Amino acid sequence: MNTGLKITAFTAAVAATFGTAYGVGRGVDPVAAEKKPASEHGGHEDGGGGGGEQETPTETAPPGGLQISERGYTLALKTPRIDAEKREELRFALVRGGKGKNVTAYERQHGKELHLIVASRDLTTYRHLHPTRAADGTWSTPVELPRAGGYRVFADFKPTGAKEGLTLGADLAVAGEHEPRALPEPNRKTSVDGYEVSLKGELKPGKSSALTLDVERNGRPVTDLQPYLGSYGHLVALRSGDLAYLHVHPTGEPGDGRTKPGPGVSFAATAPSEGTYRLFLDFKHEGQVRTAAFTVQTGTTAGAGAEAGEPPESHDAGHAH
Incomplete structure (x- = not known):
């Protein structure tokens, strides 16, 4: 190196x-x-x-x-x-x-x-x-x-x-010592601290679309996610190149009578343009917040069975409450 x-x-x-x-x-x-x-x-x-x-x-x-x-x-x-x-x-x-x-x-x-x-x-x-x-x-x-x-x-x-x-x-x-890194490859599944998170849906430029993130642990769906910032998940998307910021929230909330605490957390998101985006999902389980990261391209349908991706670096230190 x-x-x-x-x-x-x-x-x-x-x-x-x-x-x-x-x-x-x-x-x-x-x-x-x-x-x-x-x-x-x-x-x-x-x-x-x-x-x-x-x-x-x-x-x-x-x-x-x-x-x-x-x-x-x-x-x-x-x-x-x-x-x-x-x-x-x-x-x-x-x-x-x-x-x-x-x-x-x-x-x-x-x-x-x-x-x-x-x-x-x-x-x-x-x-x-x-x-x-x-x-x-x-x-x-x-x-x-x-x-x-x-x-x-x-x-x-x-x-x-x-x-x-x-x-x-x-x-x-x-x-400090600086060594640029390449953007992680597009992925539909990622692992963080023993949890597997999969992304389903398509991110579309200029049009609202549904994204669902499913959380599993040890091959079993997680059905007892805990509220974090008033919801079961918190999603931020950043556009590669200029880091345009898209901040969305789930299409439901705890206590509304219809939103379940997992395994799926659904969002409505609109990409401001065509391009490649990095998505960061914060979710809370057993008292700890974790972050799952995905690289997606607009117009690409995401579903289960894709390759695992790289989690964000030092994610555990990324939350102050």
Whole structure:
């Protein structure tokens, strides 16, 4: 194996690899402005402004997470660089308006005021974190990332009084020996901590479609999944190349009289464009949250019997509750 490059060369390497995707959120492939799906702009319904202010409606919008600023809000990452393999504090704030005032009032969504996703640019490392907010609006959370390289930080939130939520993204540099990895091959089955998870359904560009993820352990269906963030599963999809963010939830919830606690967890998802996506399913069983990861291509039907895939790296460290 070749010796990894030092982080001093990292910025240039990323710029050469991703071009304008690194820092401004444009993909490797050109992406035209798309109509925003009714339920999946960062996992939120369409609507107007934040903080009770009226916003000008638009017919098109980019997918979630590609912009650091949107509708008068900015993700201010106060820790833009950390070291690999070290537990460090990640700090940030959501800033509103030209005066730079921190947002201090949020509506709870799925049990939390804010969901923080951290993913490596090669989509092999994934974290779903729930940071703590200080009185001045500064958020913080400990994080330990296993490998150096380029990462993207996503803040999924809804300010109090806003008609819809937002997903903003910012780049994070992780220092250390850096060796790029290829995107894992498309897969329909994956294993994590003795659990086997299979993906059924087809991810379609610009059209809502059903995805079902079945959880088994030791060859037996898991029928006693536990609620996590108000549902039996939590799904995040990231587009390869620019990491456009799609945040969806199941088509049912615990206690609704029709949704069973496994083995299947169903979602309605819409891909913003054709391409390859990395899907991360968080599910809870016997008191522990685990993450199953899949690589899928739009227009490809997924069913049982496919090859096992590679789980996200160091997944167990990826949840803070």
